Amino acid sequence: VDLRDTPEEAAFREELRAWLEESVPAALGGYRGGEERFEGPALRAWSRSLHDAGYAGLTWPEEYGGGGKPYTFQAIFLEELARAEAPPHVGVIGLGMAGPTIIAHGTEEQKSRYLAPILSAKEIWCQGFSEPGAGSDLAGLRTSARLDGDHFVLDGQKVWSSFAHIADWCVLLARSDPEATRHAGLTYLIVDMHSPGIEVRPLRQLTGEAEFNEIFVTGVEVPVENVVGEVDGGWDVAMTTLLHERGTLGFALQASLEVQVRKLVALARDRGADPILRDRIAREWIELQALRMTNVRALSQLVQTGVPGPEGSIAKLVWSEANQRVTKLALELLGPDAPLAEENAPYGGYWQYQQLRSRGNTIEAGTSEILRSIVAERVLGLPRSR
Amino acid sequence: VDLSFSSEQDELRAQTRAYLEEHAEPTWPELAELGWTGVSVAEQDGGAGLGFVEEAVLFEELGRALYHGPFFSTIAVTLPALPSDLRAEVAAGQASWTLALGPLVSDLDSADRVAIVGGDGIYELEGAKREVLSTTDVTRPLGVVRGGEPGRRLADAGALVEIRLRALTALALEACGVARHALELAVEHASSREQFGRPIGAYQAVSHPLADAYTRLELARSLALWSACCVAERDEQASLAAAAAKAAAAEAAVEICETAIQVHGGIGFTWEHPLHRLYKRALWIESFLASGTQLRAEVSGVLLDARRDPAPATKTPVAAGQGG
Numbered sequence: 001v002d003l004r005d006t007p008e009e010a011a012f013r014e015e016l017r018a019w020l021e022e023s024v025p026a027a028l029g030g031y032r033g034g035e036e037r038f039e040g041p042a043l044r045a046w047s048r049s050l051h052d053a054g055y056a057g058l059t060w061p062e063e064y065g066g067g068g069k070p071y072t073f074q075a076i077f078l079e080e081l082a083r084a085e086a087p088p089h090v091g092v093i094g095l096g097m098a099g100p101t102i103i104a105h106g107t108e109e110q111k112s113r114y115l116a117p118i119l120s121a122k123e124i125w126c127q128g129f130s131e132p133g134a135g136s137d138l139a140g141l142r143t144s145a146r147l148d149g150d151h152f153v154l155d156g157q158k159v160w161s162s163f164a165h166i167a168d169w170c171v172l173l174a175r176s177d178p179e180a181t182r183h184a185g186l187t188y189l190i191v192d193m194h195s196p197g198i199e200v201r202p203l204r205q206l207t208g209e210a211e212f213n214e215i216f217v218t219g220v221e222v223p224v225e226n227v228v229g230e231v232d233g234g235w236d237v238a239m240t241t242l243l244h245e246r247g248t249l250g251f252a253l254q255a256s257l258e259v260q261v262r263k264l265v266a267l268a269r270d271r272g273a274d275p276i277l278r279d280r281i282a283r284e285w286i287e288l289q290a291l292r293m294t295n296v297r298a299l300s301q302l303v304q305t306g307v308p309g310p311e312g313s314i315a316k317l318v319w320s321e322a323n324q325r326v327t328k329l330a331l332e333l334l335g336p337d338a339p340l341a342e343e344n345a346p347y348g349g350y351w352q353y354q355q356l357r358s359r360g361n362t363i364e365a366g367t368s369e370i371l372r373s374i375v376a377e378r379v380l381g382l383p384r385s386r
Numbered sequence: 387v388d389l390s391f392s393s394e395q396d397e398l399r400a401q402t403r404a405y406l407e408e409h410a411e412p413t414w415p416e417l418a419e420l421g422w423t424g425v426s427v428a429e430q431d432g433g434a435g436l437g438f439v440e441e442a443v444l445f446e447e448l449g450r451a452l453y454h455g456p457f458f459s460t461i462a463v464t465l466p467a468l469p470s471d472l473r474a475e476v477a478a479g480q481a482s483w484t485l486a487l488g489p490l491v492s493d494l495d496s497a498d499r500v501a502i503v504g505g506d507g508i509y510e511l512e513g514a515k516r517e518v519l520s521t522t523d524v525t526r527p528l529g530v531v532r533g534g535e536p537g538r539r540l541a542d543a544g545a546l547v548e549i550r551l552r553a554l555t556a557l558a559l560e561a562c563g564v565a566r567h568a569l570e571l572a573v574e575h576a577s578s579r580e581q582f583g584r585p586i587g588a589y590q591a592v593s594h595p596l597a598d599a600y601t602r603l604e605l606a607r608s609l610a611l612w613s614a615c616c617v618a619e620r621d622e623q624a625s626l627a628a629a630a631a632k633a634a635a636a637e638a639a640v641e642i643c644e645t646a647i648q649v650h651g652g653i654g655f656t657w658e659h660p661l662h663r664l665y666k667r668a669l670w671i672e673s674f675l676a677s678g679t680q681l682r683a684e685v686s687g688v689l690l691d692a693r694r695d696p697a698p699a700t701k702t703p704v705a706a707g708q709g710g
Contacts, residue, residue: 003389003612003615003616003619003621265689265690268689268690269690273686273690275683278682278683278686278690279679279682279683279686281686281689281690282682282683282685282686282689283682285630285685285686285689286609286630286633286634286682286685287605287634289609289612289627289630290605290606290608290609290630290634291605293389293608293609293611293612294604294605294608296388296389296608297389297390297608297611300388300389300390301390303388304390314600314601314604314605317601318601318605369590369594372590372593372594372597372598373590373593373594373597375597375600375601376587376590376593376594376596376597377593379597379600380573380593380596380597380600381573381577382573382576382577382585382587382588382593382596383577383584383585383587383588384588385588385589385590385593
C-alpha cells in the first residue's frame with residue numbers, strides 16, 4: 001500500500017502538468033463535453049499536439065507508435081487533462097476502442113494501415129454496434145453482411161454512434177450468417193465511412209445538441225481484408241472493444257466527476273448552502289474519494305496481475321449516478337435561477353446543460369440495469385436472470 | 387500509487403479469518419500469543435514493529451467475526467496514549483485497556499484497565515466503580531465509570547488527535563467486515579433458496595439490490611483502506627479520510643445488513659439467524675464516536691468554510707495548480 005506516485009509517475013505528472021499549462025489553447029479551455037468533443041479544426045490541431053508531445057496512445061505498444069507505458073500513466077494523463085479542463089484527443093474511439101481491438105485481433109496489414117493515423121488524429125473512427133432493435137441485447141443485431149466474391153455487401157441501420165458525422169472509419173458488427181443465432185455468425189468489419197451507401201443522420205438529444213448519429217447502411221461494399229478476426233467470429237472481437245471501453249473508462253470518469261465536484265463546491269461557496277445541502281455536498285465529495293480510491297485499487301490489481309479486479313466493474317455505475325446527483329444538487333443551489341438557460345443563466349448555463357446531459361450517463365456505454373446484472377452474475381456469482 | 391495489500395498482509399488476513407472461524411471467543415492472552423496485540427508495538431517492547439495497515443487487516447476480520455473483547459478499545463483507542471512499558475504489557479497480553487472518550491465507555495466488561503481524559507492529559511483511572519449497561523449489540527457492551535481518581539499520567543491530551551483517527555478508521559474497517567459477512571450470507575441464500583421454480587437470486591428484484599450492496603461495500607472499503615493508509619503515513623488528509631471512511635462504511639454496513647435481512651425473507655427476521663447480530667453491530671458502529679451526519683458536517687466545514695479547498699488526495703511533489 002502506497003499513496004504516493006512512484007518517482008517515475010511523479011516526474012511524468014509534473015512534466016504533463018507544465019506542458020498542459022502552456023499548451024492548452026485558450027479557445028479550448030473550460031471544456032464541458034458534449035458537442036465540444038467534435039468541433040472544428042482547433043480540436044484537430046490540439047489532438048495533433050497531444051500526439052507530437054507523446055500523449056496519444058500512452059499504453060499502446062511502442063512498435064505501433066504508442067508510449068508503451070503502464071496503465072497508471074494513462075490514469076495520470078486522464079486525471080491531469082480533466083483538471084486542466086482541456087478537451088481529450090478527438091480520436092477517442094480509435095484510441096480507446098478500435099485501435100486496441102486491431103492491435104489484439106488485426107492483421108499486420110491492418111495494423112500498419114490504420115494505427116498511425118489514429119494517433120495523429122488524421123483519421124477519426126466511430127463505432128457501429130447498437131441498432132434500433134439491438135441495444136442492451138447486442139447479439140440481436142440484424143445488419144447483414146453478405147459475402148459476394150472478394151467483398152461483403154452490408155445492409156442495415158446503426159444507431160447511437162458518436163463521431164459518425166466526422167468519422168473516416170467505423171468498426172461495425174454485422175450478421176454474416178443469417179442461419180446462425182445470437183452470438184454466432186457475427187463478423188467484425190472495418191467500414192469506410194466515405195463509401196457509397198453510407199448515410200449519417202444526426203440524432204438531436206434532449207439537451208438540444210446532436211452528439212449521436214444514425215448510420216444508414218445500404219448496399220455498402222466492404223473488402224474481405226477489412227474483416228477483423230475471423231468471419232463469423234466477430235462476437236469475441238467485439239467483446240475486446242467493449243472491454244477496452246470499460247477498462248480505461250474508470251479514470252476518465254473519475255477525473256470528470258472531480259471537476260464537477262470542485263465546481264459544485266465553488267458554487268456552494270459562492271451562493272451559500274443550508275445545512276441540508278451542505279450534508280449532501282459532503283456526501284458527493286465522499287463518493288468521489290470512494291470512486292477514486294476504488295479506481296486506484298482496481299489499477300493496482302491490473303498492474304500486479306494483468307487482470308482487472310472486480311472493483312473496476314462498478315466505476316461506470318457509480319460515476320453515472322453520482323454525476324446525476326451532483327448536477328441536480330447544483331441546480332438546487334442555483335435556486336430560482338435554475339430554469340434559466342445558456343447566456344441568461346449563471347455560469348453561461350453550465351449546470352443546466354450538465355444536468356440534462358447527465359441523464360444519458362446511466363444509459364450510454366451499458367445501462368445501469370445491464371451493469372447491475374453484470375455485477376450480480378459475474379462478480380457475486382448469482383444465477384443468470386435470462 | 388498502490389492500494390493493494392502485500393502477500394504478507396494477505397497471508398495475515400487468511401490466518402486471522404481461519405483462526406476466528408475456529409475460535410469464537412479468543413481470550414486476550416490468546417490474541418497476544420498470535421501476535422495481534424503487539425502488531426504496531428515496537429520490537430524492543432515485544433511487538434512486531436509493524437503499522438496500522440497490518441492492524442487494519444485485523445480490524446476488518448474481527449468485525450467480520452463479531453469478535454467480543456477489548457481489542458478495539460485497547461489497540462485502536464488507547465494504545466497511542468500508552469507509554470512504552472504499558473505498550474509492552476499490551477503486546478505480552480498482560481493488560482487490555484479502554485479509554486473514556488465520552489460518557490459511554492466501550493468494552494468496559496472486558497478491558498482490564500480504564501483511562502480517562504482530564505485537563506491537558508490522559509490518565510489511568512483508579513478505584514472507579516464500573517457499571518456495564520445492556521446494549522442491543524451484546525458483543526460490544528458500553529458502560530459508565532463512577533468515582534475514582536486519576537492515577538498515572540499516560541500522555542498529553544494531544545494524543546487524542548491520533549486516537550480519534552485510529553478509532554474512526556478501525557470502526558470503518560470493522561463495518562466493512564460486518565457488511566461483507568452479511569453480503570456473503572445474502573448471496574448464499576439468494577443462490578440456494580428457490581421459489582416459483584428458480585433460485586430467488588435469478589430475479590432482478592433480488593439480484594440488483596445485492597449488486598448495489600456489493601458496490602456500496604467496495605466503495606466503503608476503498609475509503610477505509612485509504613484512511614488506514616493516511617493514518618499509517620500521518621498524511622495531512624487523514625482527518626478527512628477518516629471522517630469520510632467512517633461515515634460511508636457505517637452507513638453501508640447498516641444498509642447492507644438491511645438488504646441481507648430483506649433478501650432472507652422470514653428467516654432473516656428470526657433470532658436464530660446470525661444476521662441480526664451483524665445488523666446490531668453495524669448500528670453500534672454508526673452511532674459510536676460520531677454519526678455520519680456529524681462527520682459529513684466536519685467534511686463540509688473543510689470544503690466550504692476553510693480558506694482554501696483541500697489539496698487533491700493524490701500526492702505529488704508539485705504544489706502549484708492544485709486546489710481551487
